[in-house]
Amino acid sequence: MPRRSVLLFAGACIAIAVALAAVTVVVVTGREQAAAVAEGTGTGQASVGGPFQLVNQDGQAVDQTLLNGKWSLVFFGFTYCPDFCPTTLQALEATKARLGAAADDLQIVFISVDPARDTPQALKDYLSSDGFPEGVIGLTGTDAQVKSAADAYRAFYQKVGTGPDYTMNHSLTVYLIGPDGRYRSALAHDLGPDRSAQLIQRVMARG
Incomplete structure (x- = not known):
């Protein structure tokens, strides 16, 4: 050549x-x-969370003060959700198991984006299913109340289809809220229990 x-x-x-x-x-x-x-390693704090008026699975009216005094994992979903919602609940149960004693200071709050079907009793029946964490707080309300809560958390949801077989598209983020009721970080739905627990521990250590 x-x-x-x-x-x-x-x-x-x-x-x-x-x-x-x-x-x-x-x-x-x-x-x-x-x-x-x-993993929420950014330094900025997004404008997430705020006042809401909803009803828990026992039919009691509640507001944002139920987040005070404990760390909270808040996420939006619905009981007819075929995959992401039950998977998220199971993942959060596994996350709490990895937190050890710190899990005593952590509560899970599930806010329905399908109030037409998710009555307080429907939420209670759903959250008592085997394989889900104990003590999950289920919240629902009127269409306006749910929209207000979702807007506060910048959570997207949308009804898809008509008739009894409709479904709901919704965002998958889990929000970590501090004992003061203020947003601390976000957990991606596919982060996994190990990395989620590590993130929560880091944020808890900062207070």
């Missing part, structure tokens, strides 16, 4: 290698950034 051709070939190989290296860096950096966001 002529010397010029060899040099051109070598230069092309180097260029390709550099391009591949650049792509690899972008992919890794993107993953690291996604992990950082999921």
Whole structure:
């Protein structure tokens, strides 16, 4: 092969290698950034949470003060949810198990985005199912009350379909709220019990 051709070939190989290296860096950096966001390692504090008026699974009127005095994991879902909601509840049970004694200061709050079907009794029956954590607080209310709570937490939900077989699209974020009722961090739904417990422990340590 002529010397010029060899040099051109070598230069092309180097260029390709550099391009591949650049792509690899972008992919890794993107993953690291996604992990950082999921673990709530940002320094800013989003405007999340606020007043709400709802009803618990015992039919009692409650407001945002039920979050005071304990750490809370708040998430939005509905009892007819086929996968994400039961999976999230099971994951939160596993997370609490990994927290040990710290779990005594942590409560789980499940807010329904389907008040038409999720009456207090429906919530009570659902949350007492085997495999779900004990002591989960289920909340529902009127359409307006649920919308107000979801807006406060910047939680998205939307009815899909008509008739009795409709479903609900909704955001999957779990919100970690401090004993003062203020937002501390967000847990991605796919973070997993181990990393979720580590995040909660870090945030609890900061107070």
